[in-house]
Amino acid sequence: MLFSPNRLLTTKEQLLLVGVLFALVAGAGALFWHGRHAGEQRVETAETPRATAPPPATAETVPAAPPADAPMPGIPVVPPPAPLESPVPAAEIAVAVRGGVRNPGLQRLPADSRVADLIMRAGGTTPEGDVSGLNLAARLVDGTTLTVPVVAERVAEGDRVVLRNSGYRVTENPADYLVTSPAGASMLAPTAETPTTPSTPAPTAAAPTGGGQKKLINLNTATQAELETLPGIGPVYAGNIIAYREANPFRTVEDVEQVPGIGPKRLEAMRPLVTVE
Numbered sequence: 001m002l003f004s005p006n007r008l009l010t011t012k013e014q015l016l017l018v019g020v021l022f023a024l025v026a027g028a029g030a031l032f033w034h035g036r037h038a039g040e041q042r043v044e045t046a047e048t049p050r051a052t053a054p055p056p057a058t059a060e061t062v063p064a065a066p067p068a069d070a071p072m073p074g075i076p077v078v079p080p081p082a083p084l085e086s087p088v089p090a091a092e093i094a095v096a097v098r099g100g101v102r103n104p105g106l107q108r109l110p111a112d113s114r115v116a117d118l119i120m121r122a123g124g125t126t127p128e129g130d131v132s133g134l135n136l137a138a139r140l141v142d143g144t145t146l147t148v149p150v151v152a153e154r155v156a157e158g159d160r161v162v163l164r165n166s167g168y169r170v171t172e173n174p175a176d177y178l179v180t181s182p183a184g185a186s187m188l189a190p191t192a193e194t195p196t197t198p199s200t201p202a203p204t205a206a207a208p209t210g211g212g213q214k215k216l217i218n219l220n221t222a223t224q225a226e227l228e229t230l231p232g233i234g235p236v237y238a239g240n241i242i243a244y245r246e247a248n249p250f251r252t253v254e255d256v257e258q259v260p261g262i263g264p265k266r267l268e269a270m271r272p273l274v275t276v277e
Contacts, residue, residue: 093142097122099168100129100148113140115177119148126150132224132239133170135179147172151236151260170235179224216275219250231269237261250276 009017091111095118098104102123109117116136125131128150140146149170170178217226219241227238237259244259253276257267 093140095140095142096145098145098147100126100150102126109140111142114138115140115146118146130170130236130239130243132242133179133235134173134177138177141174141176144174144177146177149236151240217273218277219253219256219274220245220276230273232266233262233270237266252276 092108093111093113094106094108095113096104096106097118101119102125104122107118107121109121114136115134115138118140119125119131119136125148129148130151131148133149134146147168147170150168217230222241224235224238224242227233227241228235233241240259240261241256248255248258250256253271253274254267255276256262256270256274257264
């Protein structure tokens with residue numbers, strides 16, 4: 001038998017026994033050390049919380065990138081300017097002008113223009129132009145022609161009298177462009193002017209007859225219609241008298257001879273019927 005009490009262990013068996021004992025002691029020590037080390041790690045884990053890794057990013061957690069035209073934080077947003085509305089072109093009318101203006105011809109003006117606007121667009125009147133018979137505030141009518149009358153001049157040539165600048169008459173205008181009386185009738189209706197020659201004296205006014213005396217016409221205050229009742233005075237000459245007295249009031253009846261177109265014969269014809277006050 002191997003382990004008989006009466007038998008002594010050989011050297012080899014003794015070494016083998018010692019090795020087994022050493023292995024047992026070493027294994028027990030290793031188990032003890034391992035168990036103690038594991039316990040210390042568990043204590044440290046319980047005292048110090050372990051940092052957790054962030055959850056993986058998903059489509060719900062990742063914020064979307066702002067659009068390229070989004071305003072920057074802290075910068076005031078300025079709205080874009082409103083688009084400018086294209087102006088609607090105003091309606092225009094075409095009206096011709098001729099006679100005593102500096103630039104006669106066709107003119108285009110806004111639809112609400114007046115006779116005065118057309119004359120100013122044509123450069124104003126010439127020195128011979130007479131606007132006394134025109135209604136400067138009348139509204140222009142598309143497709144019409146405005147005639148600015150020119151003061152007619154009687155010039156003696158030998159034994160006859162020639163009219164100069166008589167090609168444009170105020171009566172050639174539309175009725176809307178003429179000055180009208182309160183009754184509505186045109187104050188510039190053509191009146192008969194008796195042409196005179198050096199050999200034919202101008203008609204003289206008949207002396208008033210009857211019980212009453214006819215009231216004299218004041219040259220400084222008479223209206224266009226009153227002046228046209230005088231012998232040899234038509235619309236143009238009446239307008240010349242009014243234009244002259246506005247700059248130079250008459251002091252005597254003889255001053256009317258300074259009015260363009262009125263000579264000694266017309267003065268003698270109207271003398272019994274006029275006065276100056």
